[in-house]
Amino acid sequence: MPELPEVETIRRDLEPLIVGRRIQGVRIHPGAERLAVTDAPRALERALAGRTVEAVGRHGKYLTLRLDDGRWWVMHLRMTGSLVHLPADAPPHRFERARIDLDDGTTLRFNDLRKFGTWHLVDDPVEAMPNAGPDALSDEFTPRWLRERLRGRETPVKAVLLDQSVAAGVGNIYADEACWIAGIDPRTPAGRIGPTRAARLHAAVRETLEESLGDRGSSFSDYRDGLGGEGMHHLLVHVFRREGKPCGRCGHTIVKTRVAGRGTHYCPGCQRR
DNA sequence: ACTATGCCCTGGGTGC
DNA sequence: TGCACCCAGGGCATAG
Incomplete structure (x- = not known):
């Protein structure tokens, strides 16, 4: 993807x-x-x-x-x-x-x-792309913007991250990875994410995208770069498609569930609601 | 306005 | 070995 x-x-x-x-x-x-x-x-x-x-x-x-x-x-x-x-x-x-x-x-x-x-x-x-919001790596995507878009919503925080009008470019892999980096349970109602955690989540989105870009992306299945080669970042993910394996931060077993209609991976040990 | 669900599409995996 | 079934999911349409 x-x-x-x-x-x-x-x-x-x-x-x-x-x-x-x-x-x-x-x-x-x-x-x-x-x-x-x-x-x-x-x-x-x-x-x-x-x-x-x-x-x-x-x-x-x-x-x-x-x-x-x-x-x-x-x-x-x-x-x-x-x-x-x-x-x-x-x-x-x-x-x-x-x-x-x-x-x-x-x-x-x-x-x-x-x-x-x-x-x-x-x-x-x-x-x-009539529904596209700010590009997730652009200056227009700010902690304040993310906080505003989370506020008052009952929908899971992961659903907000997948919403392209919030941060264009985040998909299923990096939504899961960002939640792990931020220590947030992807099922958490968005409105329960306060300013501090929103800022942490914003930084986590940036971090996971930039790390992956440095590795030329993730090739879980079909992705190929412009020259037909594979990315490297799928070897370095923390939770995505790692269900059953130990969390690199706390050692708990990573689980897979369904959030916002998407396969969702998280660590029940260190990702909090 | 918000939220959830179905649709598109097909190869690969699973179970019998 | 063969076959039926289910899953993966980004963005959009539609329903409640």
Whole structure:
């Protein structure tokens, strides 16, 4: 599942390889028509052909490619998507859903087992992400902002962390990790998190995202970076998918439960309500 | 306004 | 070995 650290790794990998490159052609493969959200597949392919990539940005889990006609190609990889730079003659991955040919003889391959990924072609990136709040690594995501968004809510604190209007880019892995770092039970009603713990949680969100980014993300299953390689951070997580194993801080056995409809991992020994 | 649930999708794992 | 079933989940739509 590419979350903020994974998408940022892809962005950094691809930026030097595709900025200034002209798109020779785009092909959305049969069966992957739903990838194209804003236009029909053939119309999207036509609109992208001939454009030059001017910048590669990111907001939350969205990749944003600025084109030379002023429009934005906004991609979301959802759970199993990847975007890999390869030579034109490299064989397709088993789950290749689309292919982009560039003017230097290289390609980008959009691979996506579950076909949940999306492409938008828009005048402004916000059109593709109407509910996106501040990026979790931006200056706009502050302890005060998080505290305000937690206040008065009955919903579990983890559900607030997963809300992209609160902190864009946090997904299931890093929500669990942030709660562990902060010593907070992910089921805790959000309104019970006071200013001190909110500040701790804010710092924990930043810490887990930055640590993972330093390790080029986490490759639990399908995630690959912009060059097709794996991240390292899944080897260093504290709780995510570590149920049955000992907590590195207190030694209690990590458990798995369900919170906000998502598999949730925490340590009952040192994460408090 | 807030909260919970279902939908999309398919490979991999489990149980019989 | 084969087959049916269930699970994973981001973002959105819908219902209560």
